Amino acid sequence: MRFSIREINLFERDVRLRMPFRFGVVTLTGAPQAFARARIRLENGVEAQGAAAELLAPKWFDKNPALSNEDNFEQLRQSLRTARQAYLAAGTDTAHGHSRPTVGLVENFGPALLDRALLDALCRALGISFYDAVRRNVVGLDLSPHFLESLRPGTQIAARHTVGLVDPITSTEQRVNDGLPETLEEVVARYGHRWFKLKVAGDAKVDVERLSAIACVLDRMAEPYHSSLDGNEQYEDVDGVLDLWSRMKAEPRLRRLVAGIAFFEQPIKRQNALRQDVSALSREKPVIIDESDDSLDAFPRARALGYQGVSSKTCKGLYKSLTNAARCAEWGPGYFMTGEDLTLQAGLALQQDLALVSLLGLGHVERNGHHYVNGMKDLPPHEQDAFLKAHPDLYERSHGAVRLRIRNGNLDMKSLACPGYASGAMPDWNQMREMKTQ
Helix, strand or coil: CCEEEEEEEEEEEEEEEEEEEEECCEEEEEEEEEEEEEEEEECCCCEEEEEEEEECCCCCCCCCCCCCHHHHHHHHHHHHHHHHHHHHCCCCECHHHHCCCCCCHHHHHHHHHHHHHHHHHHHHHHCCEHHHHHHCCCCCCCCCHHHHHHCCCCCEEEEEEEECCCCCCCCCCCCCCCCCCCCHHHHHHHHCCCEEEEECCCCHHHHHHHHHHHHHHHCCCCCCCEEEEECCCCECCHHHHHHHHHHHHHCHHHHHHHHCEEEEECCECHHHHCCCCCHHHHCCCCEEECCCCCCCCHHHHHHCCCCCEEEECHHHCHHHHHHHHHHHHHHCCCCEEEECCCCCCCCHHHHHHHHHHHHCCCCEEEECHHHHCCCCCCCCHHHHHHHHHHCCCCEEEECCEEEECCECCEEECHHHCCEECCCCCCCCHHHCEECCCC
């Protein structure tokens, strides 16, 4: 299905964290969220509007310590401006044909956001869901019809809870006192998680002690639990990670936690990650790339070095995720994708990411935005009401706001199979500031 792009508008609004979140070298307390709104026209003259959202997260796309958070925000804004100009200059094409993937996490931020807004508009123009658009290849993907037709979206997925590097485990000196869980102990009690994502900081001795404190809480669960170990590029080389793993296996307090580790998520700095073979580590547990997945050929290059998996993140491109999923299917058992999250916020960003990982057939996905941000509390009441009404299985109203609904560690998301890209509601554009496009 071919269409032309008539208009693209960019907006943003500020997001405040209820508690700090540290990943890698930054401790985040707030950041803007970017929104794209696109209007398209089909060849038969039908017009429709679609949208997408993503947090302008600092020190992940570019971890250069010389750059401030504001510098990082502006990098991502510029990526959006550049993509907007390129997309508006294009003629008539399919949704995938309009996509302009390039090399670099920053550089792909803009195309990734605009691709989702355009696909949302296409789905709305045709009155079909995101799932149908992909499975029937309305988007024009150069992938096997058999693979696309084999995709079966689920209606429920396990939420893999992130334990950040400064997150309190059993007690906290300075409480937020908003009625929501703050410590890991409280999180498990409220949400019933059975999947976790554990951050490590690059110091094996310190990491083992913190993981032992985490295990002390998780081991109280009668049911099995599983975790991923996220290095956030904190280790210089594979030997450092092997040392950490050796220490973990030798620590009696970590016996159960170690047994439940599913995979390592990019523990090696991106400048070294694809320069050395990680097969020795992969023989212990599978290793995936995340930050090094900065181009369409990154996963095949990583595979040659012993990596077995790659993360799906909407900020890196939905078509890249689908392409990598097809590669895993072609390469066979042992190769896999994971669902990761960059503090996605309730609303468009969260729902579009959930729809993607659901279509990919994943059984669990990292979710952390609901823990570090107080749901939709800062959004207009009518906007909160609209999303709750459209998606009553995914959201609930509690503690003064509409927020993500997690029961027994799971998210229900049947309502995402609606016309459009996984959203039956839209944000209030009048409650945002326009992003400069020049």
